[in-house]
Amino acid sequence: MKILVAVKQVPDTATQVKISADPRAIDTTGITWIVSPYDEFAVEEALRIKEKRGQGEVVAVSLGPERVKEALRSCLAMGCDRAIHLNDPAWNGADTLATAKALAAVIQREAPGLVLCGRQAIDDDMGAVPAQLAELLGWPCASWVMEATVDGDGKTARAARQVEGGLEVFDLPLPAVLTAQKGLNEPRYPTLKGIMGAKKKEIRDVKATDLGLAVEPPQLSVVMLEALPPRPPGRILQGDVPTAVKELVRSLREDAKAI
Amino acid sequence: MANAFWCIVEDDRQGTPKKVMAEVIGEAARLSRGQTEAVWLTDKASAAGLKQLAEWGATKIRLLESAAFAPYRSEVWVGAAAELAVKEAPRAIFAPVTSRAREFVARLAARLGVGLAADCVAFAMDGERLVATRPVYAGKLLAKTTWAKTPSVATLRPNVFRPAEAQPGRTAPVERPSVTLPAAQMKFVERREEVATGLPELTEAEIVLSGGRGMKGPENYVILEDMAHVIGAAVGASRAAVDAGWRPHRFQIGQTGRTISPKLYMGFGVSGAIQHLAGMRTSKVIVAVNKDPEAPIFKIADYGIVGDLFEVVPELTKEFKKLLEK
Amino acid sequence: MKLDLSAEQQMIQALAREFAETAIKPIAAEIDREARFPHETVKRMGELGLMGIAIPERWGGSGVDAVASVLAIEEIAKACGSHAAIMSVNNSLYCDPVYKFGTDAQRERFLKPVASGHAHGCFALTEPQAGSDASNQHTLAVRDGAHYVLNGRKQFVTNGREASFALVFCATDRAKAHHGISTLVVEKGTPGFLVPKTEDKLGIRASDTAELVFEDCRVPAENRLGEEGMGFPIALATLDGGRIGIAAQAVGLAAGALERSVAYARERKSFGVPIGHHQMVQWMLADMATAIDGARLLTLRAAALKDEGRPYTTAAAMAKLFAAETAMKVTTDAVQIHGGYGFIKEYEVERYFRDAKITQIYEGTSQIQKLVIARDILGGSR
Numbered sequence: 001m002k003i004l005v006a007v008k009q010v011p012d013t014a015t016q017v018k019i020s021a022d023p024r025a026i027d028t029t030g031i032t033w034i035v036s037p038y039d040e041f042a043v044e045e046a047l048r049i050k051e052k053r054g055q056g057e058v059v060a061v062s063l064g065p066e067r068v069k070e071a072l073r074s075c076l077a078m079g080c081d082r083a084i085h086l087n088d089p090a091w092n093g094a095d096t097l098a099t100a101k102a103l104a105a106v107i108q109r110e111a112p113g114l115v116l117c118g119r120q121a122i123d124d125d126m127g128a129v130p131a132q133l134a135e136l137l138g139w140p141c142a143s144w145v146m147e148a149t150v151d152g153d154g155k156t157a158r159a160a161r162q163v164e165g166g167l168e169v170f171d172l173p174l175p176a177v178l179t180a181q182k183g184l185n186e187p188r189y190p191t192l193k194g195i196m197g198a199k200k201k202e203i204r205d206v207k208a209t210d211l212g213l214a215v216e217p218p219q220l221s222v223v224m225l226e227a228l229p230p231r232p233p234g235r236i237l238q239g240d241v242p243t244a245v246k247e248l249v250r251s252l253r254e255d256a257k258a259i
Numbered sequence: 260m261a262n263a264f265w266c267i268v269e270d271d272r273q274g275t276p277k278k279v280m281a282e283v284i285g286e287a288a289r290l291s292r293g294q295t296e297a298v299w300l301t302d303k304a305s306a307a308g309l310k311q312l313a314e315w316g317a318t319k320i321r322l323l324e325s326a327a328f329a330p331y332r333s334e335v336w337v338g339a340a341a342e343l344a345v346k347e348a349p350r351a352i353f354a355p356v357t358s359r360a361r362e363f364v365a366r367l368a369a370r371l372g373v374g375l376a377a378d379c380v381a382f383a384m385d386g387e388r389l390v391a392t393r394p395v396y397a398g399k400l401l402a403k404t405t406w407a408k409t410p411s412v413a414t415l416r417p418n419v420f421r422p423a424e425a426q427p428g429r430t431a432p433v434e435r436p437s438v439t440l441p442a443a444q445m446k447f448v449e450r451r452e453e454v455a456t457g458l459p460e461l462t463e464a465e466i467v468l469s470g471g472r473g474m475k476g477p478e479n480y481v482i483l484e485d486m487a488h489v490i491g492a493a494v495g496a497s498r499a500a501v502d503a504g505w506r507p508h509r510f511q512i513g514q515t516g517r518t519i520s521p522k523l524y525m526g527f528g529v530s531g532a533i534q535h536l537a538g539m540r541t542s543k544v545i546v547a548v549n550k551d552p553e554a555p556i557f558k559i560a561d562y563g564i565v566g567d568l569f570e571v572v573p574e575l576t577k578e579f580k581k582l583l584e585k
Numbered sequence: 586m587k588l589d590l591s592a593e594q595q596m597i598q599a600l601a602r603e604f605a606e607t608a609i610k611p612i613a614a615e616i617d618r619e620a621r622f623p624h625e626t627v628k629r630m631g632e633l634g635l636m637g638i639a640i641p642e643r644w645g646g647s648g649v650d651a652v653a654s655v656l657a658i659e660e661i662a663k664a665c666g667s668h669a670a671i672m673s674v675n676n677s678l679y680c681d682p683v684y685k686f687g688t689d690a691q692r693e694r695f696l697k698p699v700a701s702g703h704a705h706g707c708f709a710l711t712e713p714q715a716g717s718d719a720s721n722q723h724t725l726a727v728r729d730g731a732h733y734v735l736n737g738r739k740q741f742v743t744n745g746r747e748a749s750f751a752l753v754f755c756a757t758d759r760a761k762a763h764h765g766i767s768t769l770v771v772e773k774g775t776p777g778f779l780v781p782k783t784e785d786k787l788g789i790r791a792s793d794t795a796e797l798v799f800e801d802c803r804v805p806a807e808n809r810l811g812e813e814g815m816g817f818p819i820a821l822a823t824l825d826g827g828r829i830g831i832a833a834q835a836v837g838l839a840a841g842a843l844e845r846s847v848a849y850a851r852e853r854k855s856f857g858v859p860i861g862h863h864q865m866v867q868w869m870l871a872d873m874a875t876a877i878d879g880a881r882l883l884t885l886r887a888a889a890l891k892d893e894g895r896p897y898t899t900a901a902a903m904a905k906l907f908a909a910e911t912a913m914k915v916t917t918d919a920v921q922i923h924g925g926y927g928f929i930k931e932y933e934v935e936r937y938f939r940d941a942k943i944t945q946i947y948e949g950t951s952q953i954q955k956l957v958i959a960r961d962i963l964g965g966s967r
């Protein structure tokens with residue numbers, strides 16, 4: 001079975017982000033880029049499914065500028081067999097729908113049996129691309145998946161999705177889209193051999209025209225980015241524990257009206 | 260045309276809308292010109308639930324009631340809702356951020372070919388243009404976004420918007436439009452319940468207590484749970500505590516856990532790493548208890564106590580008890 | 586001149602950093618306190634390919650290069666000096682010589698399991714009377730048919746207790762002095778091979794430093810690495826490479842101490858300002874950062890020369906000397922910047938300070954490095 005994993009490259013979680021001269025974008029100088037953590041769970045799950053089945057192919061796909069190759073290379077180092085880079089300035093202002101359309105076009109060509117995504121990309125935090133992808137493909141979709149198995153003949157996936165108060169388990173006819181929630185697995189580190197082997201694996205560049213896609217204006221556009229309003233300075237409550245606690249409870253009740 | 264603000268109803272799966280709907284309806288009512296419509300896909304709606312929606316301010320209720328809607332499957336819901344949306348052409352479609360609504364409206368937006376803004380914390384009308392504000396980059400920045408065409412699809416972060424006040428006696432017409440129900444592709448197998456804690460859901464709670472590595476071990480969370488029972492709070496944790504196996508992952512607050520925005524967040528033995536802050540920095544009031552006066556969490560806390568949580572927590576529980584007994 | 590790392594080298598560095606941060610850092614203080622060999626993390630390092638970095642894949646290694654080894658060891662040392670010592674010895678004092686001087690049959694038996702991380706190796710040169718004066722070997726191997734009968738005592742052997750294979754230097758012909766030294770691979774469990782003692786140490790306490798004793802230990806002659814009498818050149822060539830590893834360890838320890846010092850200088854206040862605002866603290870930090878960068882560049886240069894197959898003996902000696910001295914100075918200053926807290930175990934810089942000391946001693950003391958460097962400058966005429 002062929003499994004396709006959609007991965008997004010995002011700024012490292014500890015990065016300080018600054019708004020660039022264009023108020024709609026961040027200043028990317030000095031940023032360390034990583035594979036979005038949930039996408040690592042997706043990659044890991046794809047590799048495990050392949051390993052368990054003893055055959056198959058795992059293809060990593062990412063849309064983004066040239067730097068995205070680094071993210072794809074680390075997926076190859078983890079064990080993905082090859083990678084596709086949707087690399088075209090035409091996608092620079094892509095919103096979730098445009099991203100999903102591009103991915104859907106590749107998926108139609110690749111015809112995988114299963115698509116794995118992260119539950120959300122930790123920079124733009126929409127958590128929308130996978131469901132939109134499923135819609136464009138007409139496939140079923142299970143989000144925030146905590147357990148996944150594929151049956152022997154590759155016809156059905158059983159997935160447990162996390163919902164308020166528990167897990168809901170479904171059988172999805174394949175092909176389908178699943179999104180990985182933390183807890184699905186523990187992603188492996190790439191091995192040194194994997195890192196060296198990644199050099200020899202293919203990363204194919206794909207342009208919008210290769211997919212027969214026309215450039216469309218985004219349906220959702222960013223007007224501007226803003227820094228968070230600063231929080232007013234806080235107060236350290238002095239005195240011994242009983243005194244400080246009494247003052248805290250009083251403040252929460254009378255000043256902050258939070259209780 | 261195209262004036263109605265739809266509010267996708269999230270319910271407790273027992274026929275009652277969740278409290279967060281007061282926030283969604285409240286915000287929609289503020290923006291709409293008198294057309295705030297509750298759209299409810301459910302297998303069973305209670306009369307009390309319908310009444311509740313009207314009292315919160317829904318001017319019309321569109322009820323899609325069918326056994327096919329439970330359990331939630333995106334392919335079924337989207338087919339039904341899209342048919343109605345194409346017919347009615349609402350101005351906007353709002354839903355709260357919940358496990359199913361967030362997936363549902365994303366898929367719906369794709370079907371309708373319109374933009375989606377997820378996890379919004381504010382809206383404004385700029386002339387005819389609706390502008391949504393949403394946190395990005397782990398809450399380090401806010402993005403103002405707008406839509407190319409209607410309906411504007413958005414999800415709203417719980418506990419952020421001012422809830423509508425219920426006006427007893429207010430009523431709204433209930434419409435039961437007929438729509439074609441697509442066949443389900445996904446087959447339901449089972450539901451596994453979490454062990455009930457008797458405490459509110461983390462993302463919905465108005466008060467959240469969060470225990471970090473300073474809790475020292477899983478056995479010590481009892482003291483937070485005791486306090487939580489007194490004040491009706493949920494208990495969350497930092498990743499350090501989750502990774503140590505002290506709490507299940509669903510209780511993790513932060514960039515790779517849950518994003519919460521309660522009225523009151525109290526962190527105990529949490530250092531305030533940037534990834535943790537990402538999940539709770541929009542809380543209205545932040546309290547930190549940490550023995551290290553240099554802990555970064557004090558930088559964003561409204562109130563702090565520098566001290567040993569094992570002394571502070573029991574004392575605090577005692578004081579809360581006293582206060583609430585009054 | 587190009588200073589960029591290749592994409593693969595960067596990824597290996599990132600991997601080592603991440604592993605060190607998440608798996609090693611949290612246990613570093615504890616294993617130091619308990620002087621406990623970290624089996625679990627060392628096993629995982631083996632699985633990742635960190636225990637045979639420069640060995641070709643065919644022999645169980647990762648097939649990378651010396652530069653990548655340096656980058657990886659530095660990252661590991663930033664979190665824990667003991668792990669770095671275990672890793673450095675396994676890579677450069679065991680795998681490298683067995684690969685370089687071994688036959689394919691020997692590589693198959695003695696290298697593959699170690700380079701792939703399934704077993705460990707150690708390097709046993711030092712004896713009670715043979716430290717800096719390493720040619721003064723008393724351990725004796727006498728040929729007896731298809732075997733050598735080995736008798737003697739090795740000390741201060743890193744990984745000595747944990748290793749499945751020991752590279753043992755011994756006299757096969759005492760009359761020939763250092764031309765009469767040979768190298769044998771002795772397998773653990775061979776009758777007459779004992780490990781009676783491990784040392785209690787100042788630093789790198791989680792690495793084991795053992796005494797190895799051979800009592801009429803019969804070692805098959807096919808376990809001899811290289812020709813009879815080639816032992817001393819093998820030892821010297823091995824130590825040239827090993828010094829790059831120790832230099833990397835020293836750079837990592839210094840860098841780890843600096844990282845903590847910078848954080849502390851930002852947080853700790855005295856006289857109403859963070860101590861980093863005091864010029865004398867800034868001065869210390871600037872000196873630390875500069876020396877570390879110098880040491881790192883010397884170390885990477887030595888590794889790059891090695892990778893290119895060019896002579897690197899002097900470059901490695903300079904790197905090891907400068908990096909070790911830097912590590913000692915930087916960790917001392919790091920304790921100073923932390924004031925009284927620096928002297929307390931909870932703050933961990935004292936561990937870096939203790940761990941740094943060994944880098945000035947093993948694989949040739951700083952004095953011996955100076956000898957090597959001076960000999961090269963003076964063209965052999967001392």
Ligand SMILES: Cc1cc2nc3c(=O)[nH]c(=O)nc-3n(C[C@H](O)[C@H](O)[C@H](O)COP(=O)(O)OP(=O)(O)OC[C@H]3O[C@@H](n4cnc5c(N)ncnc54)[C@H](O)[C@@H]3O)c2cc1C
Pocket residue numbers: 005006007008009025036038039042061062063064092093094095096097099116117118119120121122123124125126127128129130218220221222
């Ligand atoms: C220069 C620039 C301009 C932009 N302009 C706009 C704009 O005008 N309007 C707007 O709405 N957004 C804009 N964006 C944001 C960007 O388009 C979003 O990243 C995109 O909408 C996906 O949403 P998300 O990142 O929240 O993904 P989510 O929906 O949170 O992602 C969930 C999962 O989908 C998959 N996925 C998401 N993105 C990708 C990808 N790129 N490649 C492969 N898999 C992916 C991953 O598996 C991921 O875990 C811009 C970004 C950039 C860099």
Ligand SMILES: Cc1cc2nc3c(=O)[nH]c(=O)nc-3n(C[C@H](O)[C@H](O)[C@H](O)COP(=O)(O)OP(=O)(O)OC[C@H]3O[C@@H](n4cnc5c(N)ncnc54)[C@H](O)[C@@H]3O)c2cc1C
Pocket residue numbers: 013037470471472473474496497498499500511512513514515516517527528529530531532533534535538548549550551554566567568569
């Ligand atoms: C990709 C990525 C994603 C991440 N995502 C998340 C996330 O979603 N959520 C998250 O929380 N973290 C996340 N992290 C981890 C984050 O960086 C921190 O490591 C983590 O938040 C630390 O948890 P902590 O505050 O409980 O522990 P620590 O940082 O160890 O802090 C413990 C605190 O407890 C205090 N303390 C100890 N004993 C007591 C006592 N008796 N009384 C009072 N105080 C005491 C200490 O002074 C200290 O400040 C992520 C990291 C990465 C790299």
Ligand SMILES: Cc1cc2nc3c(=O)[nH]c(=O)nc-3n(C[C@H](O)[C@H](O)[C@H](O)COP(=O)(O)OP(=O)(O)OC[C@H]3O[C@@H](n4cnc5c(N)ncnc54)[C@H](O)[C@@H]3O)c2cc1C
Pocket residue numbers: 674707708709710711713714715716717718740741742743744786789794943946947948949950951952953956
């Ligand atoms: C923790 C630890 C791990 C070790 N691991 C290993 C290992 O794995 N394998 C192994 O074989 N050995 C190992 N050693 C041994 C180490 O390499 C020796 O201790 C080192 O070479 C110094 O030898 P020595 O202790 O006999 O000191 P000596 O040689 O007695 O030196 C004492 C002092 O005299 C100085 N000195 C000696 N000769 C000269 C000279 N000619 N000119 C100027 N000064 C001189 C030295 O610099 C030193 O200051 C280890 C030692 C330790 C402590």
